[in-house]
Amino acid sequence: MSIQQDIAKLRQEIQRHERLYYVADAPEISDQEYDKLLQELQAMETAHPELVTPDSPTQRVGGAPLEKFASVAHQQPLYSLDNAFSLADLAEFDTRARKGLAAAEIEYICELKIDGLAVSLIYEQGLFTLGATRGDGKKGENVTENLKTVRAIPLRLPEARDIVVRGEIYMKRSDFQKLEGFANPRNAAAGSLRQLDPKITAARRLDMFCYSVLAEHQTQEEGYQLIQKLGFKLNPHRRICRGLAAVEKYIQEWETRRRELDYDTDGIVIKINSIAAQQKLGFTTKAPRWAIAYKYAPEQAVT
Numbered sequence: 511m512s513i514q515q516d517i518a519k520l521r522q523e524i525q526r527h528e529r530l531y532y533v534a535d536a537p538e539i540s541d542q543e544y545d546k547l548l549q550e551l552q553a554m555e556t557a558h559p560e561l562v563t564p565d566s567p568t569q570r571v572g573g574a575p576l577e578k579f580a581s582v583a584h585q586q587p588l589y590s591l592d593n594a595f596s597l598a599d600l601a602e603f604d605t606r607a608r609k610g611l612a613a614a615e616i617e618y619i620c621e622l623k624i625d626g627l628a629v630s631l632i633y634e635q636g637l638f639t640l641g642a643t644r645g646d647g648k649k650g651e652n653v654t655e656n657l658k659t660v661r662a663i664p665l666r667l668p669e670a671r672d673i674v675v676r677g678e679i680y681m682k683r684s685d686f687q688k689l690e691g692f693a694n695p696r697n698a699a700a701g702s703l704r705q706l707d708p709k710i711t712a713a714r715r716l717d718m719f720c721y722s723v724l725a726e727h728q729t730q731e732e733g734y735q736l737i738q739k740l741g742f743k744l745n746p747h748r749r750i751c752r753g754l755a756a757v758e759k760y761i762q763e764w765e766t767r768r769r770e771l772d773y774d775t776d777g778i779v780i781k782i783n784s785i786a787a788q789q790k791l792g793f794t795t796k797a798p799r800w801a802i803a804y805k806y807a808p809e810q811a812v813t
Protein backbone atom coordinates (compact mmCIF):
# COMPACT_ATOMS: atom_id res chain seq x y z
CA MET A 511 0.00 0.00 0.00
CA SER A 512 1.16 3.59 -0.64
CA ILE A 513 2.28 5.74 2.34
CA GLN A 514 -0.90 7.83 1.86
CA GLN A 515 -3.04 4.70 2.22
CA ASP A 516 -0.98 3.50 5.22
CA ILE A 517 -1.37 6.88 6.98
CA ALA A 518 -5.11 7.14 6.17
CA LYS A 519 -5.71 3.57 7.40
CA LEU A 520 -3.82 4.16 10.66
CA ARG A 521 -5.60 7.52 11.19
CA GLN A 522 -9.03 5.89 10.74
CA GLU A 523 -8.07 3.09 13.13
CA ILE A 524 -7.04 5.62 15.80
CA GLN A 525 -10.21 7.68 15.26
CA ARG A 526 -12.26 4.49 15.68
CA HIS A 527 -10.55 3.77 19.01
CA GLU A 528 -11.04 7.43 20.08
CA ARG A 529 -14.80 7.12 19.49
CA LEU A 530 -14.95 3.76 21.28
CA TYR A 531 -13.06 5.08 24.31
CA TYR A 532 -14.29 8.67 24.66
CA VAL A 533 -17.77 8.61 23.13
CA ALA A 534 -19.04 5.06 23.60
CA ASP A 535 -17.10 4.45 26.86
CA ALA A 536 -16.32 1.00 25.44
CA PRO A 537 -12.56 0.85 24.70
CA GLU A 538 -11.24 -2.20 22.79
CA ILE A 539 -7.52 -1.53 23.48
CA SER A 540 -5.51 -0.30 26.47
CA ASP A 541 -4.27 3.30 26.86
CA GLN A 542 -0.74 2.05 26.19
CA GLU A 543 -1.74 0.37 22.89
CA TYR A 544 -3.64 3.55 21.93
CA ASP A 545 -0.60 5.75 22.71
CA LYS A 546 1.60 3.39 20.65
CA LEU A 547 -0.69 3.77 17.61
CA LEU A 548 -0.65 7.56 18.07
CA GLN A 549 3.17 7.63 18.25
CA GLU A 550 3.31 5.52 15.07
CA LEU A 551 1.05 8.03 13.27
CA GLN A 552 3.06 10.94 14.69
CA ALA A 553 6.28 9.42 13.28
CA MET A 554 4.73 8.81 9.84
CA GLU A 555 3.36 12.39 9.71
CA THR A 556 6.72 13.83 10.80
CA ALA A 557 8.34 11.94 7.91
CA HIS A 558 5.57 13.08 5.53
CA PRO A 559 4.31 16.49 6.79
CA GLU A 560 2.50 17.06 3.47
CA LEU A 561 0.14 14.22 4.43
CA VAL A 562 -1.06 15.77 7.73
CA THR A 563 -4.82 16.57 7.77
CA PRO A 564 -6.58 18.99 10.17
CA ASP A 565 -8.69 16.16 11.61
CA SER A 566 -5.72 13.92 12.36
CA PRO A 567 -5.67 12.86 16.04
CA THR A 568 -2.11 14.27 16.18
CA GLN A 569 -3.60 17.75 15.62
CA ARG A 570 -5.60 17.75 18.84
CA VAL A 571 -2.89 19.40 20.92
CA GLY A 572 -1.51 21.74 18.33
CA GLY A 573 -2.03 25.40 19.08
CA ALA A 574 0.60 27.68 20.60
CA PRO A 575 -0.47 29.54 23.79
CA LEU A 576 -2.74 32.53 23.04
CA GLU A 577 -2.27 36.08 24.37
CA LYS A 578 -6.02 36.26 25.03
CA PHE A 579 -9.27 34.76 23.74
CA ALA A 580 -10.99 36.44 20.80
CA SER A 581 -14.66 37.28 21.31
CA VAL A 582 -17.04 35.60 18.87
CA ALA A 583 -20.76 36.22 18.20
CA HIS A 584 -23.03 33.14 18.25
CA GLN A 585 -24.98 32.65 15.01
CA GLN A 586 -28.03 31.81 17.16
CA PRO A 587 -28.04 32.99 20.80
CA LEU A 588 -27.57 30.36 23.47
CA TYR A 589 -30.71 30.69 25.59
CA SER A 590 -30.79 30.00 29.31
CA LEU A 591 -33.42 27.89 31.04
CA ASP A 592 -36.02 29.06 33.54
CA ASN A 593 -35.69 27.23 36.84
CA ALA A 594 -38.22 25.24 38.88
CA PHE A 595 -37.30 24.80 42.55
CA SER A 596 -40.32 22.73 43.58
CA LEU A 597 -42.91 20.34 42.16
CA ALA A 598 -45.39 23.24 42.47
CA ASP A 599 -43.20 25.32 40.12
CA LEU A 600 -43.14 22.34 37.79
CA ALA A 601 -46.92 21.98 37.88
CA GLU A 602 -47.23 25.67 36.99
CA PHE A 603 -44.92 25.15 34.00
CA ASP A 604 -46.95 22.13 32.83
CA THR A 605 -50.26 23.98 33.22
CA ARG A 606 -48.97 26.99 31.25
CA ALA A 607 -47.58 24.76 28.49
CA ARG A 608 -50.83 22.71 28.24
CA LYS A 609 -52.82 25.92 28.00
CA GLY A 610 -50.50 27.28 25.28
CA LEU A 611 -50.91 24.05 23.33
CA ALA A 612 -54.56 23.40 24.24
CA ALA A 613 -53.36 19.93 25.21
CA ALA A 614 -54.62 17.67 28.00
CA GLU A 615 -51.24 16.00 28.40
CA ILE A 616 -47.77 16.77 27.05
CA GLU A 617 -45.00 14.35 25.98
CA TYR A 618 -41.78 15.59 27.58
CA ILE A 619 -38.20 14.40 27.30
CA CYS A 620 -36.28 14.50 30.59
CA GLU A 621 -32.51 14.58 30.92
CA LEU A 622 -29.89 15.04 33.60
CA LYS A 623 -28.70 18.63 33.88
CA ILE A 624 -24.90 18.37 33.65
CA ASP A 625 -23.06 20.71 36.01
CA GLY A 626 -20.44 22.03 33.63
CA LEU A 627 -20.20 24.89 31.14
CA ALA A 628 -22.07 25.28 27.87
CA VAL A 629 -20.21 25.50 24.56
CA SER A 630 -21.22 25.85 20.94
CA LEU A 631 -19.37 23.95 18.16
CA ILE A 632 -19.43 24.91 14.47
CA TYR A 633 -18.70 22.32 11.77
CA GLU A 634 -18.16 23.35 8.15
CA GLN A 635 -18.24 20.63 5.50
CA GLY A 636 -17.91 18.18 8.38
CA LEU A 637 -14.76 19.77 9.85
CA PHE A 638 -14.71 21.27 13.37
CA THR A 639 -13.85 24.93 12.66
CA LEU A 640 -14.92 26.96 15.70
CA GLY A 641 -15.80 26.36 19.35
CA ALA A 642 -16.95 29.04 21.77
CA THR A 643 -18.02 29.37 25.39
CA ARG A 644 -21.59 30.50 26.11
CA GLY A 645 -20.45 33.92 27.38
CA ASP A 646 -23.52 36.14 27.75
CA GLY A 647 -25.51 33.95 25.36
CA LYS A 648 -24.95 36.30 22.43
CA LYS A 649 -21.12 36.46 22.43
CA GLY A 650 -18.62 34.02 23.84
CA GLU A 651 -14.87 33.34 23.82
CA ASN A 652 -13.20 31.52 20.95
CA VAL A 653 -11.71 28.45 22.66
CA THR A 654 -11.39 26.30 19.51
CA GLU A 655 -7.81 25.13 20.13
CA ASN A 656 -8.70 24.05 23.66
CA LEU A 657 -11.86 22.23 22.58
CA LYS A 658 -9.80 20.27 20.00
CA THR A 659 -8.08 18.59 22.97
CA VAL A 660 -11.43 17.19 24.20
CA ARG A 661 -11.41 13.61 22.83
CA ALA A 662 -15.24 13.36 22.98
CA ILE A 663 -15.42 16.14 20.36
CA PRO A 664 -15.00 14.75 16.81
CA LEU A 665 -12.60 16.80 14.65
CA ARG A 666 -14.46 15.57 11.55
CA LEU A 667 -18.05 14.31 11.15
CA PRO A 668 -18.88 11.14 9.18
CA GLU A 669 -20.58 13.38 6.61
CA ALA A 670 -19.37 16.66 5.06
CA ARG A 671 -22.15 18.92 6.37
CA ASP A 672 -22.42 22.37 7.95
CA ILE A 673 -23.92 22.09 11.41
CA VAL A 674 -23.88 23.72 14.86
CA VAL A 675 -24.11 21.62 18.01
CA ARG A 676 -24.25 22.60 21.66
CA GLY A 677 -23.40 20.78 24.82
CA GLU A 678 -21.85 20.86 28.22
CA ILE A 679 -18.13 20.59 28.92
CA TYR A 680 -17.56 18.84 32.24
CA MET A 681 -14.86 17.08 34.24
CA LYS A 682 -15.38 13.60 35.68
CA ARG A 683 -15.21 13.46 39.48
CA SER A 684 -12.43 10.84 39.21
CA ASP A 685 -10.34 13.29 37.13
CA PHE A 686 -11.25 16.22 39.39
CA GLN A 687 -9.92 14.33 42.43
CA LYS A 688 -6.44 14.23 40.84
CA LEU A 689 -6.43 18.05 40.57
CA GLU A 690 -5.53 20.71 43.12
CA GLY A 691 -6.79 24.25 43.38
CA PHE A 692 -10.45 23.98 42.37
CA ALA A 693 -13.52 23.91 44.64
CA ASN A 694 -15.57 21.56 42.44
CA PRO A 695 -15.54 19.80 39.03
CA ARG A 696 -17.46 22.64 37.39
CA ASN A 697 -14.91 25.26 38.38
CA ALA A 698 -12.13 22.86 37.33
CA ALA A 699 -13.74 22.41 33.91
CA ALA A 700 -14.26 26.16 33.45
CA GLY A 701 -10.73 26.96 34.62
CA SER A 702 -9.24 24.26 32.38
CA LEU A 703 -11.20 25.27 29.27
CA ARG A 704 -10.15 28.91 29.67
CA GLN A 705 -6.41 28.16 29.77
CA LEU A 706 -4.49 30.18 27.19
CA ASP A 707 -2.16 27.22 26.61
CA PRO A 708 -3.97 24.25 24.98
CA LYS A 709 -1.30 21.86 26.33
CA ILE A 710 -2.54 22.59 29.85
CA THR A 711 -6.16 22.03 28.78
CA ALA A 712 -5.14 18.73 27.13
CA ALA A 713 -3.65 17.51 30.40
CA ARG A 714 -6.89 18.21 32.28
CA ARG A 715 -9.08 15.49 30.67
CA LEU A 716 -12.23 17.47 29.86
CA ASP A 717 -15.31 15.68 28.57
CA MET A 718 -18.51 16.71 26.80
CA PHE A 719 -22.18 15.69 26.60
CA CYS A 720 -23.91 17.06 23.51
CA TYR A 721 -27.57 18.08 23.95
CA SER A 722 -28.64 20.20 21.04
CA VAL A 723 -28.18 20.29 17.29
CA LEU A 724 -29.34 23.22 15.14
CA ALA A 725 -30.75 21.17 12.24
CA GLU A 726 -34.14 20.03 10.92
CA HIS A 727 -35.91 17.37 13.02
CA GLN A 728 -39.48 16.70 14.19
CA THR A 729 -38.84 15.76 17.79
CA GLN A 730 -36.12 16.37 20.34
CA GLU A 731 -35.50 12.62 20.36
CA GLU A 732 -34.87 12.63 16.59
CA GLY A 733 -32.34 15.40 17.20
CA TYR A 734 -30.54 13.10 19.64
CA GLN A 735 -30.47 10.26 17.07
CA LEU A 736 -28.75 12.69 14.69
CA ILE A 737 -26.27 13.81 17.36
CA GLN A 738 -25.39 10.14 18.01
CA LYS A 739 -25.08 9.40 14.26
CA LEU A 740 -22.65 12.32 13.92
CA GLY A 741 -20.37 10.81 16.58
CA PHE A 742 -21.05 13.04 19.58
CA LYS A 743 -21.43 11.80 23.13
CA LEU A 744 -24.99 11.82 24.42
CA ASN A 745 -25.95 11.32 28.02
CA PRO A 746 -27.58 7.85 28.11
CA HIS A 747 -30.17 8.56 30.85
CA ARG A 748 -32.76 10.60 28.92
CA ARG A 749 -36.37 9.40 29.06
CA ILE A 750 -39.59 10.25 27.23
CA CYS A 751 -42.15 11.16 29.95
CA ARG A 752 -45.83 11.44 29.05
CA GLY A 753 -47.45 13.94 31.45
CA LEU A 754 -46.35 15.64 34.67
CA ALA A 755 -46.58 12.53 36.88
CA ALA A 756 -44.02 10.68 34.74
CA VAL A 757 -41.70 13.71 34.94
CA GLU A 758 -42.01 13.78 38.74
CA LYS A 759 -41.21 10.05 38.86
CA TYR A 760 -38.02 10.62 36.82
CA ILE A 761 -37.01 13.53 39.10
CA GLN A 762 -37.54 11.38 42.19
CA GLU A 763 -35.61 8.44 40.76
CA TRP A 764 -32.55 10.54 39.85
CA GLU A 765 -32.51 12.57 43.08
CA THR A 766 -30.51 9.69 44.61
CA ARG A 767 -29.30 7.69 41.57
CA ARG A 768 -27.23 10.68 40.32
CA ARG A 769 -24.82 10.26 43.25
CA GLU A 770 -23.56 7.03 41.67
CA LEU A 771 -22.49 8.89 38.50
CA ASP A 772 -18.89 9.93 37.83
CA TYR A 773 -19.98 13.51 37.01
CA ASP A 774 -21.88 16.26 38.82
CA THR A 775 -25.47 17.13 37.95
CA ASP A 776 -27.49 19.97 39.47
CA GLY A 777 -30.96 19.15 38.24
CA ILE A 778 -33.15 17.80 35.47
CA VAL A 779 -33.84 19.45 32.11
CA ILE A 780 -37.41 18.94 30.94
CA LYS A 781 -38.20 19.72 27.29
CA ILE A 782 -41.37 19.30 25.25
CA ASN A 783 -40.48 16.58 22.76
CA SER A 784 -42.40 17.91 19.72
CA ILE A 785 -40.47 20.58 17.79
CA ALA A 786 -43.76 21.89 16.36
CA ALA A 787 -45.03 22.41 19.93
CA GLN A 788 -41.73 24.09 20.85
CA GLN A 789 -42.13 26.46 17.91
CA LYS A 790 -45.75 27.17 18.89
CA LEU A 791 -44.73 28.18 22.42
CA GLY A 792 -41.55 30.02 21.43
CA PHE A 793 -39.38 32.03 23.84
CA THR A 794 -39.72 34.75 26.50
CA THR A 795 -37.05 37.47 26.39
CA LYS A 796 -34.48 35.10 27.90
CA ALA A 797 -35.71 31.54 27.94
CA PRO A 798 -37.80 28.97 26.01
CA ARG A 799 -41.41 28.47 27.15
CA TRP A 800 -41.07 24.79 26.15
CA ALA A 801 -38.33 23.80 28.59
CA ILE A 802 -37.48 24.19 32.25
CA ALA A 803 -34.68 23.15 34.58
CA TYR A 804 -35.78 21.47 37.80
CA LYS A 805 -33.05 22.17 40.37
CA TYR A 806 -32.30 19.78 43.22
CA ALA A 807 -31.61 21.39 46.58
CA PRO A 808 -27.81 21.97 46.80
CA GLU A 809 -26.09 19.01 48.47
CA GLN A 810 -25.00 19.78 52.03
CA ALA A 811 -21.22 20.14 51.67
CA VAL A 812 -19.64 17.16 53.44
CA THR A 813 -17.37 18.90 55.96
Ligand SMILES: NC(=O)c1cc2c(N)ncc(C(N)=O)c2s1
Pocket residue numbers: 589590591621622623624625626628678721779
Ligand atom coordinates in the same frame (compact mmCIF):
# COMPACT_ATOMS: atom_id res chain seq x y z
N1 LIG B 1 -28.97 26.18 29.14
C1 LIG B 1 -29.48 25.15 28.45
O1 LIG B 1 -30.21 25.30 27.51
C2 LIG B 1 -29.12 23.76 28.89
C3 LIG B 1 -28.22 23.40 29.85
C4 LIG B 1 -28.10 22.00 29.99
C5 LIG B 1 -27.26 21.28 30.87
N2 LIG B 1 -26.43 21.92 31.74
N3 LIG B 1 -27.26 19.93 30.87
C6 LIG B 1 -28.07 19.23 30.04
C7 LIG B 1 -28.93 19.90 29.15
C8 LIG B 1 -29.80 19.10 28.25
N4 LIG B 1 -29.72 17.79 28.31
O2 LIG B 1 -30.54 19.69 27.48
C9 LIG B 1 -28.93 21.29 29.14
S1 LIG B 1 -29.84 22.38 28.15
